[in-house]
Amino acid sequence: MLPKALQELISELSALPGVGPRTAERYAYYLLRSSQPAAARLSRAIDRLHDNVKFCPVTFALIDAHQSVSPLYSDPARDKRQIAVVEDALDVIALERTGAFKGTYHVLGGIISPIDGIGPEKLHIPELLDRIKRDQATEVILALNARVEGESTALFIQKQIESGGLKVAISRLARGLPMGVDLEFADQITLSHALAGRREL
């Protein structure tokens, strides 16, 4: 029904996260109607990706292939004694967008999730423990997601830090009402967290 080249593109685009066949069709059709150079720009950008991006050997954030370490780590203005531990590289961007954090990051490269076959051995936890010692960290902020996997990963890391005899403050992100949400629509757990974590005005 559709030309083969278009079908193949639709099938490749359907592999993107959250993209169903209809959305893939729309994307493919858009690329077909856009100019050949415009489509070629996207294909070249995909081609260059793997060769030009690598993981920082210290923080495991994404860096340019020619960089030796993440600029967010090497920047002398950033406090190496404060380490925000995140699940993946996009979380770094989310936290950087707030402009409220001036420490450094440590990307775990995943979250403990037995269902998905991800155990703690697959995460960069030993490297985190090394960093805490080497950089004489004073605080580890466990900036993990607010689901069960995030909670158990946080607990595991906390135990590792304690059993390693490391003296460092461990904190996690506050739980509470997100901006713009009506109290009546907040779920029970969120509301209990918001109540327990209430602050004096």
Place this chain on the structure above:
Amino acid sequence: MLPKALQELISELSALPGVGPRTAERYAYYLLRSSQPAAARLSRAIDRLHDNVKFCPVTFALIDAHQSVSPLYSDPARDKRQIAVVEDALDVIALERTGAFKGTYHVLGGIISPIDGIGPEKLHIPELLDRIKRDQATEVILALNARVEGESTALFIQKQIESGGLKVAISRLARGLPMGVDLEFADQITLSHALAGRREL
């Protein structure tokens, strides 16, 4: 904050219809985490698109570059005297999915929309009039969208057919309640159409 190659890919992906920066980030990150061969397959599929897909010179549907005419037109099982007029190539697929149409298609390549600077001269209307004569068409089904632009394009085509002195039945798709919609949630116009077009059981 992000490696340059990743930033460039995010910016190219943001050009896709309905894709904002966050979605583009997710797609780019997915491509980065997938294997290099998997990413290369997508980039090759994009590269091949323009060289391997062209428009059918008769129906203006999308066809393989090596085909001379759309198989939906050349198929002897399909009735050339019945022509469904659609806005773009994806509409052909939508109608084909129903399995309910055994005529042929004519893709206008757009819809009359003064706001977007699309006048009737940009659409394949003269070719439609030629086809009606050449294939001795008995019915033209204006399968256009149910918005103002669809209505005015239908009206324009109807006038062209009549002023060309062509003897052909002109129909348009039924208006009414879509499947699964509660009466109370239907808008007034839809409901008036549904009432006016009611059919005996």
